[in-house]
Amino acid sequence: MAVDRLCVVHVAQSDSEGGANKAAFRLHSNLQKAGFKSIFHCGRRHLNDPSIVPAHSLGVGDFVSDIVAYFNARSLKQYQDRKGTPFSPMRISYGRLDSRLLSRADVVCLHWVAGGFLNAPQLQAVKGPLVWRLSDIWPFSGGCHYPGNCTKFEGICGSCPQLGSASDDDLSRSGMRLREVGYRNLDLTVVAPSRWIADLARRSHLFGRLRIEHIPTGVDLEVFRPEDRVAARARLNLPAEGHIIAFGALGATSDPRKGYAQLRAALEKLAASSDHQCTLVTFGGNEIRRREQIARFPVCHLGRIDGQNALANVYSAADILAAPFLEDNLPNVVLESIACGTPVAAFAAGGIPDAVEHEINGHLSPIGDTDGLAQGIAFLLDRAGDGQMRRAAQARANDQFDIRTCARRYGSLFEEIVADRRARIDKITE
Numbered sequence: 486m487a488v489d490r491l492c493v494v495h496v497a498q499s500d501s502e503g504g505a506n507k508a509a510f511r512l513h514s515n516l517q518k519a520g521f522k523s524i525f526h527c528g529r530r531h532l533n534d535p536s537i538v539p540a541h542s543l544g545v546g547d548f549v550s551d552i553v554a555y556f557n558a559r560s561l562k563q564y565q566d567r568k569g570t571p572f573s574p575m576r577i578s579y580g581r582l583d584s585r586l587l588s589r590a591d592v593v594c595l596h597w598v599a600g601g602f603l604n605a606p607q608l609q610a611v612k613g614p615l616v617w618r619l620s621d622i623w624p625f626s627g628g629c630h631y632p633g634n635c636t637k638f639e640g641i642c643g644s645c646p647q648l649g650s651a652s653d654d655d656l657s658r659s660g661m662r663l664r665e666v667g668y669r670n671l672d673l674t675v676v677a678p679s680r681w682i683a684d685l686a687r688r689s690h691l692f693g694r695l696r697i698e699h700i701p702t703g704v705d706l707e708v709f710r711p712e713d714r715v716a717a718r719a720r721l722n723l724p725a726e727g728h729i730i731a732f733g734a735l736g737a738t739s740d741p742r743k744g745y746a747q748l749r750a751a752l753e754k755l756a757a758s759s760d761h762q763c764t765l766v767t768f769g770g771n772e773i774r775r776r777e778q779i780a781r782f783p784v785c786h787l788g789r790i791d792g793q794n795a796l797a798n799v800y801s802a803a804d805i806l807a808a809p810f811l812e813d814n815l816p817n818v819v820l821e822s823i824a825c826g827t828p829v830a831a832f833a834a835g836g837i838p839d840a841v842e843h844e845i846n847g848h849l850s851p852i853g854d855t856d857g858l859a860q861g862i863a864f865l866l867d868r869a870g871d872g873q874m875r876r877a878a879q880a881r882a883n884d885q886f887d888i889r890t891c892a893r894r895y896g897s898l899f900e901e902i903v904a905d906r907r908a909r910i911d912k913i914t915e
Contacts, residue, residue, distance in 0.1 A: 490522075491521055491522065491591045491592070491896075491899060491900060491903065492521075492522040492523075492524070492589055492590050492591045492592075493513075493516060493521050493522070493523045493524070493590065493591065493592055493593075493594055493899060494523075494524045494526050494586055494587065494589075494590040494592075494593050494594070495509055495510075495512070495513045495523065495524065495525050495526060495527075495593075495594045495595075495596060496526045496527070496540065496582070496593060496594070496595050496596065496598060496603070497509040497510070497525070497526075497527045497528075497595075497596035497597055497598065498527065498528050498529060498580075498596075498597050498598055498599065498600050498602040499527055499528065499529040499530075499531070500525055500527045500529070500530055500531055500532045500534070500537055501531045501532055502529060502531070503597070503735055504620075504735065504816065504817040504818075505596060505597035505620035505621075506527075506596065506597055507817065508596075508620075508678075508702050508703075508817060509525075509596035509597070509618070510525060510532070511703065511704075511705065511888055512594075512618075512703070512888070512891065512892060512895060513525045513536070515703070515888050515889060515891070515892035516892050516895065516896060517536065518889075518892070519889075519892050519893065519896055521896060521899075523536065524536055524537075524538055524586065524590075525537045525538065526538050526539075526540045526582070526583065526586060527539065527540055528540050528541055528550055528579060528580045528600075528602040528603075529547055529550055529602075538583060538586060540580045540581060540582060540583065540602075541579055541580055541581050549579050550579050550600070550601060550602070552579075553577055553578065553579040553601035554600055554601040556576070556577060556601075557573070557574045557575075557576045557577060557601045558574070560574045560576055560656060561574065561648070561656070564648040564649050564650060564655075564656070565649070566648075566649025566650075567647065567648050567649045568646070568647050568648075568649065569741060570629065570630075570631065570633070570647050570741075570742070571629070571630045571631075572628045572629050572630070572645075572647055572648065572656075572657075573599040573600060573601075573623060573628055573630065574628055574656055574660065575604045575605060575628065575660050575663050575664070576604070577601065577604075578601055578602060578603050578604045578607065579601055579602065580598070580602040580603040580607070582603075582607060582610050582611075584610060587610060587611055587612070587613075590613060591613065591614070591899070591903045592613065592614045592615070592616060592899045592902060592903055593611050593613065593614070593615050593616070594615075594616045594617075594618060594895075594899075595608075595615065595616070595617040595618065595624075596618050596620065597620045597621075597623075599623050599630070604663065604667065605663050605664045605666065605667020605668060606663065606666060606667040607667070608667050608668065608671060609667065609669075609670075609671075611671065613672065613906070614672045614674070614899075614902045614903055614906050615671055615672055615673045615674070616673075616674045616675075616676055616895075616898065616899065616902065617673060617674070617675050617676065618676045618678065619675060619676065619677050619678065619682050619686060619814070620678075620814060621682075621814055622638060622682065622685055622686075622689075624664075624691075624692070625638055625664070625685075625686060625689040625690070625691040625692045626638045626642065626657070626660070626661075626689075627641075627642030627643075627645060627656070627657030627658060627659075627660035627661040627664075628642075628645075628656060628657050628660040629645070629647050629657070631742065631812045631813075632685065633646070633647070633812065635647070636688075637657070638661075638685070638688075638689050638690065638691075639688050639689060639690055639693075640690055641658060641661045641662070641665075641690060642655075642657035642658050642660065642661040643655055643657060643658035643661075645657035645658075661690070661691070664691055665691070668691060672906065673695055674695065674696045674697075674698065674898070674902055675692050675695050675696065675697045675698070676697075676698050676699075676700050676895070676898070677697055677698070677699050677700075678699075678700065678701055678702040678814055678815045678836065679699075679701070679814050679815040679835060679836020679839050680699060680836065680839055681814070681835045681836045681839075682814050682815075682835070682836060683697055683699045698898060700891060700894045700895060700898070701815065701839065701885055701886055701891060702815050702817065702820060702886065702891065703820075703886055703887055703888030703889070703890065703891030703892065704817070704820045704821050704824050704882065704886055704887075704888055705793065705888050706824055706882065706883060706887050706888070708793045708794060708797055709793070709796075709797050709800070709820075709821045709824035709825050709882070710797070710824060710825060710826075710879070711801060711825055711826035711875065711879060712797065712798065712801035712825070713801070714801060714802060714804075717798045717799075717801040717802035718802045720798055720802075721766075721787070721798065721799065721802055723764065723766065723785065723802055724764055726762070727762035727763060727764060728761055728762060728763045728764070728804045728805075728866050728869060729763070729764050729765075729766055729802055729803045729804055730752075730763055730764070730765050730766070730803065730804065730805055730806075730807050730862065731766050731767075731768070731799055731800060731802070731803035731805070731806045731807070731822070731827070732745070732748055732765060732766070732767050732768075732806070732807045732808075732809075733767060733768035733769040733790070733799070733806075733818050734769050734810070734816070734818060735769050736769070736770065736771075737767050737768065737769040737770035738767060738770040738771075738772060738786070739770060739771065741811070742810065742811050742812055742813070743809070743810055743811075744808075744809030744810050744811050744832065745767075745809070747809045747811070747832075747853060747855050747858065748765075748807050748809045748858070749779050750855040751807075751809070751855045751856075751858035751859040751862060752765065752779045752780060752782055752859070752862075753779060753780045754855065754856060754859040755780075755782075755859045755862055755863055756779070756780035756781050756782055757780065758859070758863075759863055761863065761866050763782045763866070764782065764783050764784070764785060765779060765782055765783070765784045765785070765807075766784075766785050766787060766799065766802070766803065767784065767785070767786045767787065768786075768787040768788065768789070768790045768796075768799055769788075769789060769790065769818075770786060770788065771788070772786035772788060787799065796821060797821070797825055800821060800822045800824075800825035800827045801825050801826075801827070803822075803827050804827070804865070804866060804869040805827060805828050805829065805830055805847075805862065805865045805866065805869070806818065806819070806822035806827050806828070806829045806830070807829075807830050807831070807858075807862065808822075808829050808830070808831035808832070808837060808841075809831065809832055809858055810831070810832060810834050810835070810837065811832065811834055811852060811853060812834055812835055812852075813834055813835040813836065813837065814835055814836050815835070815836035815837070815839060815840065816836075816837065819831065819837055819840050819841065820840055820882060820886045822878070823840060823841070823846055823847070823878035823879065823881050823882045823886075824878075824879065824882035824883075824886065825878075825879070826875035826876065826878050826879040827875065827878060828846055828847045828848075828865050828868075828874040828875065828877075828878050829841045829846070829847035829848075829878070830847060830848045830850075830858060830861040830862045830864075830865055831847060831848070831849055831850070831861075832849070832850055832851065832852045832853065832854070832858065833849040833850065833851060833852060834852050837849070839885075840881065840882075840885070840886065842877070842881065844864070845874075845877050845881075846874060846877040846878040846880075846881050847861075847865065847874070847878065848860075848861030848862075848864050848865055849861070
């Protein structure tokens with residue numbers, strides 16, 4: 486099949502908000518470069534790109550999506566003992582898939598479609614091959630995005646610990662039943678960016694019998710690459726002397742899952758047990774240029790960083806990236822950091838061990854072990870000057886997480902799926 490004749494329609498909640506949507510658009514852009522006709526169909530459009538087609542008919546963009554998310558979230562108020570972990574009900578949606586666009590697609594690739602964008606029955610509009618890239622477990626859970634210690638997604642949910650529910654007939658059970666109806670008879674293939682989420686999907690009630698492929702998330706190695714550390718610090722007005730520890734994520738200091746509390750505890754232990762001179766630089770949170778102290782270490786909050794080049798500059802300015810995430814799939818910040826040659830001190834959570842090799846290009850500690858995290862940070866800082874860790878980090882990114890390789894693997898999968906479907910149809914019509 487000629488690549489330039491294959492049309493891929495990506496469906497995502499946004500073209501630029503959050504790591505999952507950014508990864509989706511990055512894949513879309515590189516499929517275009519590889520010769521595919523790739524179209525990005527999204528609910529919240531912010532980029533000025535002619536290949537983006539809005540996936541709603543209301544014409545008022547983010548305002549309506551915010552209202553829909555609000556009304557969906559109201560259904561959570563009945564659960565007074567609910568944990569603070571994200572749970573996205575599937576009640577009403579603002580997204581509207583363009584039937585004419587779907588009819589032109591050889592394959593539809595789903596990404597992150599929560600946040601009130603789509604509900605499962607709307608997927609019945611997709612009559613051809615469907616590939617779903619998993620950003621978290623929401624596609625095969627009753628509504629949670631990360632399971633914690635819960636395994637109820639292996640069944641039909643109910644009595645959800647994240648809802649604090651003692652009833653089998655709760656919002657998680659109804660979410661699972663809605664998915665069962667919505668996924669019925671779909672020609673669906675699942676792609677897992679990490680081995681961790683691939684394992685969960687294979688154990689799940691909804692996706693356990695489907696074809697599940699592991700294709701890592703890719704990063705643009707032409708953007709995320711090592712730069713001069715002194716110059717990078719100067720551009721950010723950061724200290725030229727001493728060590729810099731970077732820490733970043735969406736909601737970096739406010740989302741408990743990102744582990745800022747554990748990082749603070751680790752840095753307090755590091756300050757008491759070593760003579761390292763460090764500055765913690767955070768990005769992606771709501772704080773902007775607010776300065777504080779953790780023990781004797783100054784903290785500089787950069788706030789939101791817009792643009793890939795600006796992000797790459799932050800990684801290059803740092804000696805290490807701290808990734809104390811308590812649960813995650815395969816975080817963009819980890820991949821971007823190692824691509825810039827910046828080693829990572831992390832908990833061995835989710836898909837992070839796919840990217841961080843212990844004591845080779847970073848340091849891994851048991852999840853939540855702040856003593857181990859402090860020791861890992863010290864281990865990397867002690868080796869910040871020899872360059873070996875930095876070279877190993879960049880080599881890992883080059884070998885495993887090049888977006889061009891990622892796009893080629895998706896392209897090959899799309900071609901295979903479409904060819905198989907056409908062969909089945911031809912056999913039926915003979």
